Amino acid sequence: MTKIIILVTIITIGLLPCNASAQQHKWDYVLHEAKRGDITLATKYYKVNVWSVKTSTAVPRSHANWTVSNFSAPLDPSLKKIDFGKNEDRYLMFTQEWNDQKYPGGLKGLTGSPELRARTLRMVLNLYEDNGTFVKTVSHYGTILGYSDQGFVYLPEGKKPLFFTGEFFTAGDSLTYWVSKTNKMTDAWLYGSIMELERNFFSKDIARILENVKADVKKEEERAAQYAKPVPVYSGAKAELLQKIRNNSTFLAQKFTAKMAWNSGRHPSGMWPKKGKSWNLINIARCLDIGTGRPVDWGPHGDRYLQFDVDFYPKMAPGSLKDDMFGSNESFTLALRLYEKDGTYVRTVSKSGAFMGFAQGFFYYNQENTYGTLFTNQTIPVQKFADWDLNVPNVAPVISYSPWAPWGRQLTYTPNNGMIRLFLSDILNRTL
Numbered sequence: 001m002t003k004i005i006i007l008v009t010i011i012t013i014g015l016l017p018c019n020a021s022a023q024q025h026k027w028d029y030v031l032h033e034a035k036r037g038d039i040t041l042a043t044k045y046y047k048v049n050v051w052s053v054k055t056s057t058a059v060p061r062s063h064a065n066w067t068v069s070n071f072s073a074p075l076d077p078s079l080k081k082i083d084f085g086k087n088e089d090r091y092l093m094f095t096q097e098w099n100d101q102k103y104p105g106g107l108k109g110l111t112g113s114p115e116l117r118a119r120t121l122r123m124v125l126n127l128y129e130d131n132g133t134f135v136k137t138v139s140h141y142g143t144i145l146g147y148s149d150q151g152f153v154y155l156p157e158g159k160k161p162l163f164f165t166g167e168f169f170t171a172g173d174s175l176t177y178w179v180s181k182t183n184k185m186t187d188a189w190l191y192g193s194i195m196e197l198e199r200n201f202f203s204k205d206i207a208r209i210l211e212n213v214k215a216d217v218k219k220e221e222e223r224a225a226q227y228a229k230p231v232p233v234y235s236g237a238k239a240e241l242l243q244k245i246r247n248n249s250t251f252l253a254q255k256f257t258a259k260m261a262w263n264s265g266r267h268p269s270g271m272w273p274k275k276g277k278s279w280n281l282i283n284i285a286r287c288l289d290i291g292t293g294r295p296v297d298w299g300p301h302g303d304r305y306l307q308f309d310v311d312f313y314p315k316m317a318p319g320s321l322k323d324d325m326f327g328s329n330e331s332f333t334l335a336l337r338l339y340e341k342d343g344t345y346v347r348t349v350s351k352s353g354a355f356m357g358f359a360q361g362f363f364y365y366n367q368e369n370t371y372g373t374l375f376t377n378q379t380i381p382v383q384k385f386a387d388w389d390l391n392v393p394n395v396a397p398v399i400s401y402s403p404w405a406p407w408g409r410q411l412t413y414t415p416n417n418g419m420i421r422l423f424l425s426d427i428l429n430r431t432l
Helices: 002-035 195-199 206-227 238-248
Strands: 050-055 064-072 092-097 120-128 134-138 142-145 152-156 163-165 175-177 261-267 277-288 305-312 332-341 343-350 354-361 363-366 373-377 411-413
Touching: 002 092, 002 206, 120 142, 142 175, 152 411, 175 195, 195 206, 206 238, 206 343, 238 305, 277 373, 332 354
Parallel strands: none
Antiparallel strands: 050 064, 050 163, 064 175, 092 120, 120 134, 142 152, 152 163, 261 277, 261 373, 277 411, 305 332, 332 343, 354 363, 363 373
């Protein structure tokens, strides 16, 4: 009997490291998926994108206007100015970490079991050099308030509010915007469906699952790196042809700053523009980059610009443009590229796409048939609505009660065409 007890004890002790390892894989998996849980966590915020502000109320109401004002230099929790470096090219990024220290404002993660509910996450703000080197943690925890397409407020360790935005303001500014449902963030951002995450957490194959999601992130990084490669260089007749096209195009000469390029959706969803008929765009927000899956990085001073450039493209590829102007037998694409203020190439944002909805001051470009991008030299309307209460009895559903309110900033205009014809002549001399 004694021998049996000793044997069982030895086996149990031998299994302990395996169980501990499996348990660690579970929590590593959840944290991994929390760190890539939302596009906000992949966004760089330079000094031009962050402001210390005063808020009209401590916490905004849902479905109501909220004002942030007295824009000033961003302060850390000790109320000192955040050091963005000598050249002001450092940047801030958010990440999520375990909140085992029980800081205030813990974010709920997975909740499918007592084991999962026992751990919360916290929203951390870190500072980095322009080359990605970690500098320091600015705020170990904080609460996000008033999340919207125009920006959001973060309370670093409960201190003076910081307003994060992809748009550009100046000291002393104020902004009133509509807050929909997310007036105060209480749930952590998690990548993928909650059901799948919880199922994977309890899976016996959790080690393999963790390796797979790490491999997915690596593939995403490799894909993004492809878009950062130098612009293809040609020689001889091909180089001369591309330069000839550039020299004879007003469209390719246009430069688009951050105030001229916007991510937007179509309403109704999937509705293509028609000549002479009003067209509605909704949820207008900072421009996205299909190459990275993140917002366009306008640089430390917000002064980079986008420009279309011509390149050769397979004849049978969707959206390829035929040469009906220069006598060649080639087909082309107009790639969207990002440049520094001085013209230095940064990266390719989109390798191809569909052009549509041209009008005086407007056109629409679908990046690789994914991200809808509005280009305009007009001001995007600020979204403001009368405050309203969803809890009022006998009120029609939200979409009838205030049909535009849930859909962010909107713009309606009348295009003078639908989709462009797939010929160079139908695009090269268009302008805003």
